[in-house]
Structure formats: structure tokens, C-alpha cells
Amino acid sequence: MEAILLIENVMKKLIIIGAGGFGREVLCWALDCQTVQNDWRVYGFLDENLRALQGFDCPCQLVGYPSSYIPAQDEVFICAIGDPRIKLSICEIFMSRGAQFINLIHPTALIGLNNKIGQGCIFCPRSAITTNVTLGDFVTINAYSGIGHDAVLGKGVTLSAYCDVTGNAVLGEGVFLGSHAVVLPSAKVGDYAIVGAGSVVLKTVKAGVTVMGVPAKQVAGF
CATH class of the missing domain: 3.40.50.20 (Rossmann fold)
Known part of the structure; x- marks a missing residue:
């Protein structure tokens, strides 16, 4: 008692x-x-x-x-x-x-070894990070999204459901990924860029722009 x-x-x-x-x-x-x-x-x-x-x-x-x-x-x-x-x-x-x-970490989320996680992060059901991943403060990883080895996500990043951020990818501060977006290995997405749903980032996305498609191409911003 x-x-x-x-x-x-x-x-x-x-x-x-x-x-x-x-x-x-x-x-x-x-x-x-x-x-x-x-x-x-x-x-x-x-x-x-x-x-x-x-x-x-x-x-x-x-x-x-x-x-x-x-x-x-x-x-x-x-x-x-x-x-x-x-x-x-x-x-x-x-x-x-x-x-x-x-940090709100759902019981079904998978978190590997040697990761650095900031404060205020949300790990939704079935989300996953593997190993040596760096997450800034207030990162949201929605359901069934995954982050591969050595990836770096800046503060405030939001991943919608079913996103795939692969090994060594870098997402700047405030990046938003729509559902089913993919960022390929070592690709870089600049601060506050938006990657549309279902898009695939092959190399580099400039800061502040919106990209869509396969491969992802700029559709808005400068």
C-alpha cells in the first residue's frame, strides 16, 4: 500500500x-x-x-x-x-x-542501439529507428514510419505514416514528409522543405521548397 x-x-x-x-x-x-x-x-x-x-x-x-x-x-x-x-x-x-x-514512445515502437533522441518526440505505433540515428527535439514519427542507420533529423521534423528515411539521410529543421514518402540513402532535405505524399527523394532538396513525384521534383517555393 x-x-x-x-x-x-x-x-x-x-x-x-x-x-x-x-x-x-x-x-x-x-x-x-x-x-x-x-x-x-x-x-x-x-x-x-x-x-x-x-x-x-x-x-x-x-x-x-x-x-x-x-x-x-x-x-x-x-x-x-x-x-x-x-x-x-x-x-x-x-x-x-x-x-x-x-518523449511519447508507443509500446510497439522499435528503437535500436546508440541513438540520440531529443525531447518532446513522438513515436507512434509500429514506428522504428535502427541504430546511430540522431533526432532533434520535437520530432514526430507517425505510424509504420522507419528511420535507417546514421540518419539525422533536425528539430521539429514531422513524418506522416508509412514514411521511409533510409541510411545516412539528412532532414533539416522543420521538414515535413507526407505519407509513404521515401528519402533514399545519403539524400539531404533542407530546412522546412515539404516532401509530398508518395514522393521519392533521390539526392538533394533545397530548403523551403515543396517537392513531389518519383523522382521528387520541385513544385513550389524558391
């Missing part, structure tokens, strides 16, 4: 920033994680839209607005926003307020 009380006294409240579609997905993964750890329990969402959860049978409710929320010492956070620019902007604000971000 004393051990149970001790766990309850130190357990944190997990707050999910963003109550949109991805936020509700992250809630599912967080509830799965609760079954294998005793560090925190899901407490609720932060979102500027008071109606974000309207019409959904959601076990958690909104507890505040990101723009004005002040983190407490017994709270930890994860940011469930797909857009890298918005995600990084919000996370930087929360860090300046003293927020503590956790």
Missing part, C-alpha cells in the same frame, strides 16, 4: 497541446503508454478552439488555451501538432514558461 501511495504522489499530469485530429490520435497512443509506465497519466488537452472536441466521444477534455497556459510543476507536455513551424513556435513558447516535455 505504501508503494502505491508513493507512485501516486510523484505521478505527473500529461497535457496534450493540440486537440485536432492528430491530437486525438496521440491521446490513443498515450493511453496505450499508460499501461506500461507510472510516470504520468493523461490529464487533458490545450487548444485555442473551444469546440475542437465537439462531436467526439473523447475521454479527456480541454483544460486551457496554449496562448495563456502557465505550466505547473506536476505537469508534463507533448505537442500533437503536425505542422512543423507551428509546432516549434508553440514548443519554444512553452519551454520559455518552464514546461517539461516528455
Whole structure:
């Protein structure tokens, strides 16, 4: 009984920033994680839209607005926003307020040896990183996406579902990959570039541009 009380006294409240579609997905993964750890329990969402959860049978409710929320010492956070620019902007604000971000690692995610993982990362179901991978802060690896050996992903990168980032690939800060996108070995994707769904990057993508196709070609940006 004393051990149970001790766990309850130190357990944190997990707050999910963003109550949109991805936020509700992250809630599912967080509830799965609760079954294998005793560090925190899901407490609720932060979102500027008071109606974000309207019409959904959601076990958690909104507890505040990101723009004005002040983190407490017994709270930890994860940011469930797909857009890298918005995600990084919000996370930087929360860090300046003293927020503590956790890594949300689903029980089915696979993580190999000798990897470097920043804070605030999300590993969705069946995601995988192999070995000697470097992930910056606030990287999101969606379901069934994989990252090969020695790859480097900058902070804020978002991989949609079923992406394949192969060995020695480099993704800069804030890169977004659409579903089923592939980055081939040693290819480089510049900061805040967007790789469209189903595209295959062979070599180099300039910063700030959007590419699509097989092979991926620039369709927007400069």
C-alpha cells in the first residue's frame, strides 16, 4: 500500500497541446503508454478552439488555451501538432514558461542501439529507428514510419505514416514528409522543405521548397 501511495504522489499530469485530429490520435497512443509506465497519466488537452472536441466521444477534455497556459510543476507536455513551424513556435513558447516535455514512445515502437533522441518526440505505433540515428527535439514519427542507420533529423521534423528515411539521410529543421514518402540513402532535405505524399527523394532538396513525384521534383517555393 505504501508503494502505491508513493507512485501516486510523484505521478505527473500529461497535457496534450493540440486537440485536432492528430491530437486525438496521440491521446490513443498515450493511453496505450499508460499501461506500461507510472510516470504520468493523461490529464487533458490545450487548444485555442473551444469546440475542437465537439462531436467526439473523447475521454479527456480541454483544460486551457496554449496562448495563456502557465505550466505547473506536476505537469508534463507533448505537442500533437503536425505542422512543423507551428509546432516549434508553440514548443519554444512553452519551454520559455518552464514546461517539461516528455518523449511519447508507443509500446510497439522499435528503437535500436546508440541513438540520440531529443525531447518532446513522438513515436507512434509500429514506428522504428535502427541504430546511430540522431533526432532533434520535437520530432514526430507517425505510424509504420522507419528511420535507417546514421540518419539525422533536425528539430521539429514531422513524418506522416508509412514514411521511409533510409541510411545516412539528412532532414533539416522543420521538414515535413507526407505519407509513404521515401528519402533514399545519403539524400539531404533542407530546412522546412515539404516532401509530398508518395514522393521519392533521390539526392538533394533545397530548403523551403515543396517537392513531389518519383523522382521528387520541385513544385513550389524558391
